[in-house]
Structures are given as structure tokens and as C-alpha cells.
Amino acid sequence: MFELDLRSRKPIYEQLVDKLKELIINEVLQVDEKLPSVRVLAQQLTVNPNTIQKAYRELENQGYIYSLKGKGSFVNVLEFTETSEELMKVKEQLEKLIAEALFLGMSASELRAIVEKIDESANRGGSN
């Protein structure tokens, strides 16, 4: 399904969170689709089940998925109330990062091109 970089400085559970977010954002995983069970995914990735569970819990906290006892975890619909708070954080980070990129020599046009590229692939439906 996807690869983990076991050598990365970033904790495995965070990598999982990011990858799963990405799959949700790109609509590879669609609303109300069931995620793989903790045990199955743990076996597939040869990772400790606790690590998977921690990732799922984090995704639930951030509003990306919801869990039903005994049934599994599912992709959530985007809720706008939660969004705004998340969005503000992202926007802040974004502003800092853009300033840093410009400082390090990236041109504004290069930046615009990146925005365009990602926006297009998002509008086309995500996964490509």
C-alpha cells in the first residue's frame, strides 16, 4: 500500500499519519471507506500494532477519520467547524515557509508554479 522510511528521523506513527492524510486528501481513500484494521496493517508493514493504533488515534483527533467499536476506522467527511482551526495553523506555517523559501533564493514565479501544479492535480480528482 505504501512505504515507510524506517530510517527517517520522523517517528513511524507520524509518517503513517502523514501518508494516510495524503491518501485521504488525494481521495485515494474516499469518504466512509474503511481503513485496514490495525492488525492487518501492522502485519503488512511489519510494524508494532501499537504504532498503528497511535497513528489512527491521532487521525481521529485531527478529524480525518472516525472509529466505530468493533467495526473499524473510516474516512470522515470534512467538517468546516474543525477546519478553520486547522486551516489557521496551516496558513501560519505556510507563511513562514514561503518567506524562508524566498529567503533561500526561490523565485516568486517558481512558487506560483508550484501552487498551480498542486492545485491542478487536486482539481483533477486527486490521485494523479
Next chain:
Amino acid sequence: MFELDLRSRKPIYEQLVDKLKELIINEVLQVDEKLPSVRVLAQQLTVNPNTIQKAYRELENQGYIYSLKGKGSFVNVLEFTETSEELMKVKEQLEKLIAEALFLGMSASELRAIVEKIDESANRGGSN
């Protein structure tokens, strides 16, 4: 001078690195300007001097400042050789963040506006 969140999951020294980078990028701290001494800043922020030094060392590694033994720490000039490696990291982060922003409901035009705004203030000379 600035605030630290001692409760944050993000290490204090990393918060410091980010804040100081920001001040340098926005040219609040200008090239060859002296940073507050390790001890002085430690006292101001009621943080251990070692923590400050760890932040300064990190900034030095990233090429933002240089430190002289008996004299102090100073803002560095941008060296283009160091740029590329740093820039690649920033670019990667940026792409993920932009995708997330779009997913969370930010419009592409809003994104473009942010780029424009930051680019302009950077060209004007930074701090405003």
C-alpha cells in the same frame, strides 16, 4: 523579545531556531548584527544557557549565523552554496503543506495572494 511555549511538544531550542530564523529572514536582525549573548538570552527567557547554545549551534550549522569564541554570535550573509540542500527540504515541506491547505478549503487564488504578499514585503526590505 519573543515568547516560548515551555509546554509545547516542540523542543525549546527548535522554537528558538524558528523564531531567530524568522527575525533574520525578516531582516529584523541584519547581517553582521550581534545576537544577544548566550547567557543574557538565557536569563531573559529564563531558560538554561545550554539550551540557547544548542539553538545557536543549530543556526550555525544551517548557515544563518556564525559564532566567534570571545566575541559573540552574529548574523551571517546568505551563501549560495549552502542554499540548494536547505532549499530542497523547504520545497518538499511546502508541497505537502500546500496540498493540505487546498484540501482544508483554502482556494488557489487565496494561496497566490499569500505568495504575492510575502514576496512584496520581502522585496521592500523585509520587516514591513
Next chain:
Amino acid sequence: MFELDLRSRKPIYEQLVDKLKELIINEVLQVDEKLPSVRVLAQQLTVNPNTIQKAYRELENQGYIYSLKGKGSFVNVLEFTETSEELMKVKEQLEKLIAEALFLGMSASELRAIVEKIDESANRGGSN
């Protein structure tokens, strides 16, 4: 495992960095091999764990090893992107050192012989 000179002007953590680099370069420590844990090595060398960690952190910055939170520190594979910057430094030092060696009476042929010797043992696989 190896000796430290606690009286030397060279900081302990730098001595450690150099020794460990040497072991990695000579393939005594091989790719993905686990280094001794911070605490264990600290006890063996009767040195403070923080000092060991500083060395490990430095090696990580230079790309020689990678560290995982709950697992340990491991020898990294050579990444060519990081090479150039590091190489330039080494090359500069090398030029000064060669000039000094010639001045102190070493002959050019002797120098060539050293290069040959080290190159051969490197190609044979390192440790002999």
C-alpha cells in the same frame, strides 16, 4: 573498543566523531550495523552520555549515521547529494596538509605511494 585522550585539546566528542568515522570508512562498522547505545558506550568509555550523544548527533548531521528514537543508531549508506559540500572541505584541508608534508621533507613519490596504498586497501574492501 578505542582510546580517548581526556587531556587532549581536542574535545572528547570530536575525538569520538573522528574514531567512529574511521571505523565506518574502513568498514569495520558496516551499513545498517547498530552502533553501541549512548548509555552503554558512555559507561564503557567512562564518559557522560551527553557527550556521546553530541558525537552521534554530529555524525548524523554529517550523514554518516542515522538515529531512531526507540531503536538505536545505525551506520548510514553514502548519499551522493551530501558528498560535495563535505568533499570540498576535505579537499581544502588536504591541499594544505600536502603542502606542509612536502615542506617538512616528505617526497612526492612517498606521497604518491601513500595514496596508492590507501586506495588499494579501500578497493579491497576496507578493513585490511
Next chain:
Amino acid sequence: MFELDLRSRKPIYEQLVDKLKELIINEVLQVDEKLPSVRVLAQQLTVNPNTIQKAYRELENQGYIYSLKGKGSFVNVLEFTETSEELMKVKEQLEKLIAEALFLGMSASELRAIVEKIDESANRGGSN
């Protein structure tokens, strides 16, 4: 006469030692030639006289210059007794550095070329 990098991590007095060694090695400063006085050089370089004196003392210890009370400091002749000890140190450093250069991707032929280049300019008489 020469430039100091006041921003370098390397202490100023060490830079001075290296530069002066270089001038002696390249025979820009010839045997028994008088070095500039501590005060004069300090003024020229806008550096504290103590720093100059420390550099001269270090050069004297390493056998590169000799000092005569009331007269000044002068370039020494190469003494073989002191050389061998110095040479061993240099040779050791050289071996490590060559191994590192090879490890980081430099080719043996590139190394040979460097040796050749420096050797030639040394035989031509040094200063170019």
C-alpha cells in the same frame, strides 16, 4: 600582507599561524628574514597584540621561527630533528584525510593530480 577571516570558527591566532606557515613554506618569507613586529602587525590587521604574540609563540614552539630579545622574530631553518616528529603527525592526519576523501567519492587519480600540482608549484620555488 594577508587577510584574516574574522568570521571563521577557527581562532584568529590559529589562522595567523597557518598563514605564516604557508608564507614560510612557499618561501615568501625566507630563512632569517625578519617577521613584522607584534605591534606593527597588530595594527595592520587591527587585531589585539596579544593575539599576534600567541601566534608567534606557537610558531616558535613548532620550530618555524626563532625570536631574539629586543630584535624581533625570524624565519628558522628547517631542522631535521624536529621535523621527524612533526612529519609523523602530518603523515597520520594525511592518511586519515585521504581515506575520507576516497570514501566521499574522490577518485585516486584526482588525488594524484592534486599531489602533482602542489609538488610542482613547490619545486618551482614556492610562491606561485
Next chain:
DNA sequence: GTGGTCTAGACCACT
């Protein structure tokens, strides 16, 4: 048990 962060306090080298 592993790496990582932080504190308190000492000492050294450099200017």
C-alpha cells in the same frame, strides 16, 4: 531500553 531534551553548575579558551 532507546534516543532526545533540559537543568544546574563547573571549567576552559579566546578576545
Next chain:
DNA sequence: GTGGTCTAGACCACC
């Protein structure tokens, strides 16, 4: 007085 190194000892996050 400045940055830099080191120790001793505590606590946290991850696996």
C-alpha cells in the same frame, strides 16, 4: 565577558 565543553542527574517519547 564571550562561546564551547563536560558532568550529573532528571524526565519524556518511542518501540
